[in-house]
Amino acid sequence: MQRLSGAPDPMTDEQQRLHDVIASGPRGRVRGPLAMWLHSPALAERAQSLGEHLRFNNVFPKKLSEMVIIMTAAHHRCDFEWVVHEAIARDVGLPDAHIAAIRAGERPKDMADDQAALYDFVNGLLADNRVTDDVYASFTGQFGNVGIVEATALIGYYQIGAHLLNATEFRPDDGTSAFGRDAG
Numbered sequence: 001m002q003r004l005s006g007a008p009d010p011m012t013d014e015q016q017r018l019h020d021v022i023a024s025g026p027r028g029r030v031r032g033p034l035a036m037w038l039h040s041p042a043l044a045e046r047a048q049s050l051g052e053h054l055r056f057n058n059v060f061p062k063k064l065s066e067m068v069i070i071m072t073a074a075h076h077r078c079d080f081e082w083v084v085h086e087a088i089a090r091d092v093g094l095p096d097a098h099i100a101a102i103r104a105g106e107r108p109k110d111m112a113d114d115q116a117a118l119y120d121f122v123n124g125l126l127a128d129n130r131v132t133d134d135v136y137a138s139f140t141g142q143f144g145n146v147g148i149v150e151a152t153a154l155i156g157y158y159q160i161g162a163h164l165l166n167a168t169e170f171r172p173d174d175g176t177s178a179f180g181r182d183a184g
Helices: 013-024 032-037 041-056 062-075 079-091 096-103 113-128 133-167
Strands: none
Touching (some): 013 041, 041 133, 062 079, 062 096
């Protein structure tokens, strides 16, 4: 069965305009969910703007921001999201051992206090759909209320992408699965 795999072809003028806006921004390209969202220009416009803020301008240091993204990708076993952001996480300084632990669904060892607070908060939301008072207090002690808002939004944004990518069985260019998933 042929599934959605990219941008509309041909694109309307509005779709092309949005494509060009996304491609000229900090991402530098239009792939994955961004390309598929172009099928709904109103959604694409809003999603790309939100995603640009959440990925590039949030309150977290880049390595912690990418940790949230790969935790979300690993939780949803989303191959494309994982491959793209695993490389970015490594490039911005997340240790290989932490990346491997996250991929395996394990808590990384030897985390700094801010990283541990973020990990516990994100893991609580992904695993249990809630966080304990202790986790909440530790997290807000590190990142404040803006951290609560931006971390939950970052998780949600990447969950939207993961669900679309998984529904369409969109894979990395080499077609492999980091999570042992078979094609649909």
